[in-house]
Amino acid sequence: MEIEQSTVKKGLEMSGRLEGKVCVITGTGGSVGRATAHAFAREGAMVVGCDVDENSATATADSVHAAGGSMASLQPCNLTERADCTALVDLAVRTFGQIDVLFNLAAAASFGWLEDITDKEWDRDRRQEVDLVFYLTREAWPHLKASRGVVINMASLNASLSFKPLPSLAHTTNKAGIIGMTRQLAMEGREHGIRANSISPGVIETNATREQLEDPEWAEYMLGKTLLGRLGRPEEVASVAVFLASTESSYVTGIDIIVDGGMKVW
Numbered sequence: 001m002e003i004e005q006s007t008v009k010k011g012l013e014m015s016g017r018l019e020g021k022v023c024v025i026t027g028t029g030g031s032v033g034r035a036t037a038h039a040f041a042r043e044g045a046m047v048v049g050c051d052v053d054e055n056s057a058t059a060t061a062d063s064v065h066a067a068g069g070s071m072a073s074l075q076p077c078n079l080t081e082r083a084d085c086t087a088l089v090d091l092a093v094r095t096f097g098q099i100d101v102l103f104n105l106a107a108a109a110s111f112g113w114l115e116d117i118t119d120k121e122w123d124r125d126r127r128q129e130v131d132l133v134f135y136l137t138r139e140a141w142p143h144l145k146a147s148r149g150v151v152i153n154m155a156s157l158n159a160s161l162s163f164k165p166l167p168s169l170a171h172t173t174n175k176a177g178i179i180g181m182t183r184q185l186a187m188e189g190r191e192h193g194i195r196a197n198s199i200s201p202g203v204i205e206t207n208a209t210r211e212q213l214e215d216p217e218w219a220e221y222m223l224g225k226t227l228l229g230r231l232g233r234p235e236e237v238a239s240v241a242v243f244l245a246s247t248e249s250s251y252v253t254g255i256d257i258i259v260d261g262g263m264k265v266w
């Protein structure tokens with residue numbers, strides 16, 4: 001199902017940092033995705049969202065419209081299917097005429113220790129963390145070339161740091177792949193005026209982490225590693241994405257920004 005709506009941005013508190021920009025954000029049914037859709041719309045972006053989960057994606061689009069933002073959305077949209085990537089790019093171009101920013105935010109991680117991971121699980125994690133970024137970026141690339149656009153990829157602190165209680169072999173490997181892919185995209189995109197950067201969050205309180213955070217041992221370990229003494233909020237990742245999407249970051253490309261409340265310090 002598609003939701004196409006472009007509303008007058010009345011009642012929004014805006015400073016217009018993304019005014020006129022068409023921003024494709026994946027995984028807008030999720031916690032960071034929803035916060036990002038709102039943050040981008042508040043800054044004047046025309047947002048194009050999607051999610052494999054129909055209900056949560058629709059709820060995000062409805063809430064952005066209710067706040068006066070401009071957003072189209074495609075759901076269900078499974079980005080591990082190339083046809084769905086094509087459909088998402090088509091929706092963006094048909095609705096708003098161009099793509100200025102692609103934020104590859106959606107991913108689904110699975111966890112297991114080395115000896116327990118089956119071939120099938122290993123393959124699935126790669127498809128749900130890396131392949132979907134490759135498919136959609138390749139599909140959107142001609143439009144990003146035309147707009148001299150921006151790519152933002154969601155990596156993870158886990159790409160460069162291991163946590164004792166977290167069996168994250170596949171997730172670590174694949175998010176490290178995202179950092180590498182981003183650097184290469186920045187290199188390939190330079191001649192077209194395309195910038196590419198990634199974001200590596202530490203532990204953010206979201207749908208994906210909430211259940212695990214109920215385990216007191218795990219929560220205590222993770223909190224103990226956080227210099228600021230608390231977990232991150234989805235909005236605190238979204239605000240970094242706004243910076244990377246806007247011209248404020250015009251001299252920033254090929255890097256990974258860590259948003260972890262200081263977890264890497266000790």
Ligand SMILES: NC(=O)c1ccc[n+]([C@@H]2O[C@H](COP(=O)([O-])OP(=O)(O)OC[C@H]3O[C@@H](n4cnc5c(N)ncnc54)[C@H](O)[C@@H]3O)[C@@H](O)[C@H]2O)c1
Nearest residue numbers: 027029030031032052078079106107156203204206207208
């Ligand atoms: N929460 C954290 O602590 C944390 C830390 C580091 C990195 N991240 C990354 O941030 C991103 C968002 O995470 P979140 O915590 O908001 O999780 P979330 O589960 O709330 O959101 C992810 C969304 O992506 C969607 N999705 C997954 N696979 C998809 C596919 N194939 N096609 C379309 N949609 C798909 C899910 O349905 C979900 O709505 C992910 O890339 C995650 O790896 C999160």
